[in-house]
Structure formats: structure tokens, C-alpha cells
Amino acid sequence: MRLRLIAYGLLPCLALAAFFMTGCAKLKEGKPIVPVREYEKLLLGKLTADYVGDVNCLKGCHTHDKLALDFKASTMGDQLKESSSGMKIVDCESCHGPASEMMKEIKGLDVNKKDDYEKIVRSHKENLLDYSTLPAGALSLICLKCHTSNATFNIHNWNGSIHATNEVSCSNCHPIHGSSDLIVDPRAVQKLCLDCHVDIRVQFSLPNHHPVREEKIFCTDCHEPHGNSNYKNLREMTVKETCARCHPEKAGPFLFEHADNTENCAMCHSPHGSVNNSLLKLPETFLCKQCHHPHSITSDAIGGKSMSFTRCTDCHSMIHGSDNPGLSGDVDAGGRFTR
Numbered sequence: 001m002r003l004r005l006i007a008y009g010l011l012p013c014l015a016l017a018a019f020f021m022t023g024c025a026k027l028k029e030g031k032p033i034v035p036v037r038e039y040e041k042l043l044l045g046k047l048t049a050d051y052v053g054d055v056n057c058l059k060g061c062h063t064h065d066k067l068a069l070d071f072k073a074s075t076m077g078d079q080l081k082e083s084s085s086g087m088k089i090v091d092c093e094s095c096h097g098p099a100s101e102m103m104k105e106i107k108g109l110d111v112n113k114k115d116d117y118e119k120i121v122r123s124h125k126e127n128l129l130d131y132s133t134l135p136a137g138a139l140s141l142i143c144l145k146c147h148t149s150n151a152t153f154n155i156h157n158w159n160g161s162i163h164a165t166n167e168v169s170c171s172n173c174h175p176i177h178g179s180s181d182l183i184v185d186p187r188a189v190q191k192l193c194l195d196c197h198v199d200i201r202v203q204f205s206l207p208n209h210h211p212v213r214e215e216k217i218f219c220t221d222c223h224e225p226h227g228n229s230n231y232k233n234l235r236e237m238t239v240k241e242t243c244a245r246c247h248p249e250k251a252g253p254f255l256f257e258h259a260d261n262t263e264n265c266a267m268c269h270s271p272h273g274s275v276n277n278s279l280l281k282l283p284e285t286f287l288c289k290q291c292h293h294p295h296s297i298t299s300d301a302i303g304g305k306s307m308s309f310t311r312c313t314d315c316h317s318m319i320h321g322s323d324n325p326g327l328s329g330d331v332d333a334g335g336r337f338t339r
């Protein structure tokens with residue numbers, strides 16, 4: 001009885017398994033709508049061109065040697081044909097386009113002869129993808145055919161990002177042939193970003209600024225360069241959460257909150273730089289007087305005279321919030337941020 005049960009149970013299972021296994025094999029064979037390799041052909045507009053392999057690009061072309069050595073030593077170059085990984089995913093033509101037409105044209109030419117050299121250069125321009133004329137979106141697609149958001153997680157929101165929609169391409173920030181290290185060096189980031197964002201450069205030149213120029217923090221600590229759905233592409237959902245990554249003690253929660261002001265630190269602080277101390281948008285007391293009537297203090301110690309003050313935070317030193325009630329000790333009166 002039990003045997004028969006097992007047999008009846010097992011058979012459909014096996015059949016199902018077999019079905020799914022062949023099904024999966026079929027799925028694996030599935031082809032993208034436009035085969036990846038055809039993409040460069042389409043861009044190039046020469047459907048007759050074909051791929052000849054990177055040996056052809058490198059053979060006899062000494063000027064490419066440093067470039068090729070660097071590339072081979074990189075993580076991407078490690079996917080070349082003869083690489084240790086044996087995965088042959090990337091070669092010169094994956095980004096520069098199929099080279100057969102060009103190889104035909106330049107056959108027999110001598111790179112050391114001036115006339116020939118010019119012909120070779122022209123033939124490159126005419127037969128390979130010309131990075132100097134392609135629009136930014138097309139350039140990025142060359143990278144994106146491999147760097148899908150699954151493979152490269154941080155480019156999940158690239159297509160809708162402010163950079164993608166403003167003619168910035170991957171190669172603006174990632175010089176493929178810059179060196180063998182493709183990882184962006186954080187110390188190179190500020191120059192990279194500030195070369196385009198000239199207005200932000202000015203902000204970081206103000207006397208009080210976040211130490212980006214001093215290389216203690218980086219633009220990318222606060223911004224995601226590939227774009228995301230957060231305000232100004234901040235790393236976190238809100239300004240407050242972004243600041244709290246490094247200044248958690250200012251973010252609370254506190255027993256006595258400064259109303260909901262500290263929900264947005266940028267209410268009082270300029271995140272990049274300011275002419276005022278502590279990156280304040282306005283100097284004290286003007287900062288506070290935007291919302292408060294200034295008060296004066298009358299005390300016996302000063303002979304019953306009242307005084308006005310220039311720095312509110314001399315007394316209200318816990319300006320971001322406090323867990324202690326005001327000096328009166330009256331909890332119902334709320335916090336006064338004096339202690």
C-alpha cells in the first residue's frame with residue numbers, strides 16, 4: 001500500500017520536475033529582443049560589419065599597448081578571451097563596435113607612414129563608434145547592455161535620473177582607459193563633480209564648509225551619483241536621515257523637540273558651506289528671530305536692568321532638542337533647550 005502511494009506520488013513529481021527542467025533550459029536559451037551584440041551594429045549603421053576579436057585591434061598597434069595592458073589588468077579586462085575567468089564577456093569591440101569593415105580598409109597600411117596613419121585614423125572614425133559624436137543616451141546604453149541594474153545595483157534608478165536626463169553619460173564619470181583601476185577613487189570625486197557643478201564649488205569655498213575639500217568627507221557620502229528617487233539624489237530618504245548618518249546626536253528623538261524644525265536640518269544649515277559659523281544660513285540672532293520674538297532677561301545680578309543678547313545659543317545651548325525641562329523645572333512648560 002505504502003509503496004504504491006509512493007509510486008503514485010513520485011511519478012507526477014518526476015514528470016513535473018522533468019517538465020520544469022526542460023522549461024528552464026528553454027528559458028536559458030531565450031534571446032533578448034535586440035541581441036546585445038547587434039546593438040553596436042545598429043548604432044554604427046553598418047549591418048555588414050562583423051566582429052573580428054580583440055587580437056586584431058591590438059596586433060601591431062604599439063600606441064595601444066599601455067592602454068591594452070591597463071585594460072587587461074582591470075576587472076573588466078579580466079573578462080577578455082584569454083582571461084583567468086575564461087568568461088570572455090568583454091572585449092574591445094563590445095564598446096567600440098564591430099571592426100571587420102575597418103580591418104578591410106586599413107589592411108596593408110603602415111602606421112608609421114604619415115599618409116597611412118591619417119587614413120587609419122579616419123577609418124577608425126568612420127567605421128567604429130565615434131564617442132565624440134554619439135549622444136549621451138546612446139553612450140550609456142553601450143554600458144547598460146552589460147551593466148543591467150541586476151548586475152550593478154547602484155544604477156537601479158539610472159534611466160530616470162537627473163544626470164541621464166541631462167546629457168551626462170557613464171563615460172563622463174568613468175574613464176575606461178584612465179587606468180587599470182576602474183573603481184572611482186573617492187578623492188577624485190570632488191574634482192569630478194565640481195568640474196561640472198561650478199556653483200557648488202563656490203559654496204565649498206566659503207569660509208565655513210563641510211570638509212570635502214579637505215578630503216574628510218565626499219560628495220558621494222551625501223549624494224548617489226547614479227540617481228535615486230530621493231530629494232536631490234541624497235543617500236537617504238530625507239535631509240535629516242542623510243545628516244544623521246554622521247551626526248546622530250543632533251537628530252534625536254528628544255523628550256523636548258525643537259518643534260518639528262529639526263525634521264529638516266537644512267532649515268537652519270547650508271549643507272555645503274556658509275559665511276556663518278556652524279554652516280548656519282543666517283548668523284545668530286537673526287536665525288532665531290525669523291521665528292521668535294527676542295526676549296530680555298531681568299535679574300537682580302544686573303541691577304534689575306534688562307539685557308538683550310547676541311548669541312541665543314549661549315544659553316539655549318541644546319538647540320537641537322533636549323531631554324531636560326527648562327530651568328523652571330516645570331515639565332509642562334516644555335523644554336527651553338538651556339540644558
Ligand code: HEC
Pocket residue numbers: 054057058064067068071076090091092093094095096131171174175176177178
Ligand atoms: C567598456 C567599454 C570599452 C572597452 C571594453 C574598450 N574601450 Fe576603448 N574607449 C572606450 C570609451 C568610452 C572611449 C572614449 C574615451 C574615454 O571616455 O575614455 C574609448 C577610447 C579608446 C581609444 C581612444 C583613446 C584616446 O585617447 O582618444 C582607443 C585607442 C581605445 N579606446 C582602444 C581600445 C582597445 C584597444 C580596447 C580593447 C583592449 C578597448 N578600447 C576597449 C570604451 C571602451
Ligand code: HEC
Pocket residue numbers: 075076079089090091094095142143144145146147151170171174176182183
Ligand atoms: C560587454 C559587457 C560590458 C560592457 C559593454 C561594459 N562593461 Fe563594465 N564591466 C563588465 C564586467 C563583466 C565587469 C567586471 C565584473 C563587475 O565588477 O561587475 C565590469 C566592470 C566595470 C567596472 C568596475 C566595477 C568594479 O567593481 O570593479 C566599472 C566602473 C565599469 N565596468 C564601467 C563600465 C562603463 C562606464 C561602461 C561603458 C563605457 C562599461 N562598463 C561597459 C562588463 C561590461
Ligand code: HEC
Pocket residue numbers: 140143144147152154155158163168169170171172173174182183184189220224225226
Ligand atoms: C555623475 C557621475 C557618474 C555617472 C554619470 C555614473 N557613475 Fe558610476 N560611479 C560614480 C561614482 C562617484 C562611483 C563610486 C561609488 C559610489 O560612491 O557610488 C561610481 C560607481 C560605479 C560602479 C561600481 C564601481 C565603483 O567604482 O565603486 C559601477 C559598476 C558604475 N559606477 C557603473 C556606472 C554605469 C554603468 C554608469 C552609466 C549607466 C555610471 N556608472 C554613471 C559616478 C558616476
Ligand code: HEC
Pocket residue numbers: 162163166168172173189192193194196197219220223224225231232233
Ligand atoms: C558632465 C557633467 C556632470 C558631472 C561630472 C556631474 N554632474 Fe551632477 N548634474 C549635471 C547636470 C547637467 C545636472 C542637471 C541639473 C543641473 O544643471 O544642476 C546635474 C544634477 C545633479 C544633482 C541634482 C540637482 C537637483 O536639482 O536635483 C546632483 C545632486 C548632482 N548633479 C550631483 C553630482 C555629483 C555628486 C557628481 C559627482 C559624483 C556629479 N553631479 C557630477 C552634470 C554633471
Ligand code: HEC
Pocket residue numbers: 190193194197200204210212217218219220221222223232234239242266271272
Ligand atoms: C553633508 C552632505 C552633503 C555633501 C557632502 C554634499 N552635498 Fe550636495 N546637497 C546636500 C543637501 C542636503 C542638498 C539639498 C539642499 C537643499 O535643497 O536645501 C544638496 C544639494 C546639492 C545640489 C542641488 C543644488 C540645487 O541648487 O538644487 C547639487 C548639484 C549638489 N548638492 C552637489 C554636490 C556636490 C558636487 C558635492 C561635492 C563637491 C556635494 N553636493 C556634497 C548635501 C550634501
Ligand code: HEC
Pocket residue numbers: 208209210211216217218221222239242243244245246247265266269270271277278279280
Ligand atoms: C559623511 C559624514 C557627514 C555627513 C553625512 C554630514 N556631516 Fe556634517 N560634518 C562632518 C564632518 C567630518 C564635519 C567636520 C567636523 C570637524 O571638523 O570637526 C562636519 C561638520 C558639521 C557642522 C559644523 C561645522 C563647523 O564648522 O562647526 C555642521 C553644522 C554640520 N556638519 C551639519 C551637517 C548637516 C546639516 C548635514 C546634513 C545635510 C551633515 N552635517 C551631514 C561629517 C558629516
Ligand code: HEC
Pocket residue numbers: 240243244247250251258261262263264265266267268269278280284313317319320
Ligand atoms: C533651529 C535651527 C537648527 C536646526 C533645525 C538644526 N540646527 Fe544644527 N545648529 C544650530 C545652531 C544655532 C548651531 C550652533 C550652536 C552653537 O554654536 O553652539 C548648530 C550647530 C550644529 C552642529 C555643530 C555644533 C556641534 O555641536 O557639533 C552640528 C553638527 C549640527 N548643528 C547638526 C545639525 C543636524 C544634523 C540637524 C538636523 C537633525 C540640525 N543641526 C538642525 C541650529 C539648528
Ligand code: HEC
Pocket residue numbers: 258259260261267268284287288289290291292312313316319333334335336337
Ligand atoms: C523656523 C522657525 C524657527 C527657528 C528658525 C527657530 N525656532 Fe525655536 N521654536 C520654533 C517653534 C515652532 C517652537 C515651538 C513653540 C511652541 O511649542 O510654543 C520653538 C521653540 C523654541 C524654544 C522653546 C520654547 C517653548 O515654549 O518651549 C526655544 C527656547 C527656542 N525655540 C529657541 C530658539 C533659538 C535660540 C533659535 C535660534 C538658534 C530658534 N529657536 C530658531 C521655531 C523656530
Ligand code: HEC
Pocket residue numbers: 285288289292293294295297309310311312313314315316325326327328329336338
Ligand atoms: C542669558 C541667557 C539667554 C539668552 C542669551 C537667550 N535666552 Fe531665551 N531664555 C532664557 C531663559 C533662562 C529662558 C526661560 C527658560 C526656562 O524656563 O528654562 C528663556 C526662554 C526662551 C523662550 C521661551 C519662551 C519664553 O519667552 O519663555 C524662547 C522662545 C527663547 N528664550 C528664545 C530666545 C532667543 C530667540 C534668543 C536670542 C535672541 C534667546 N532666547 C536668548 C535665557 C536666554
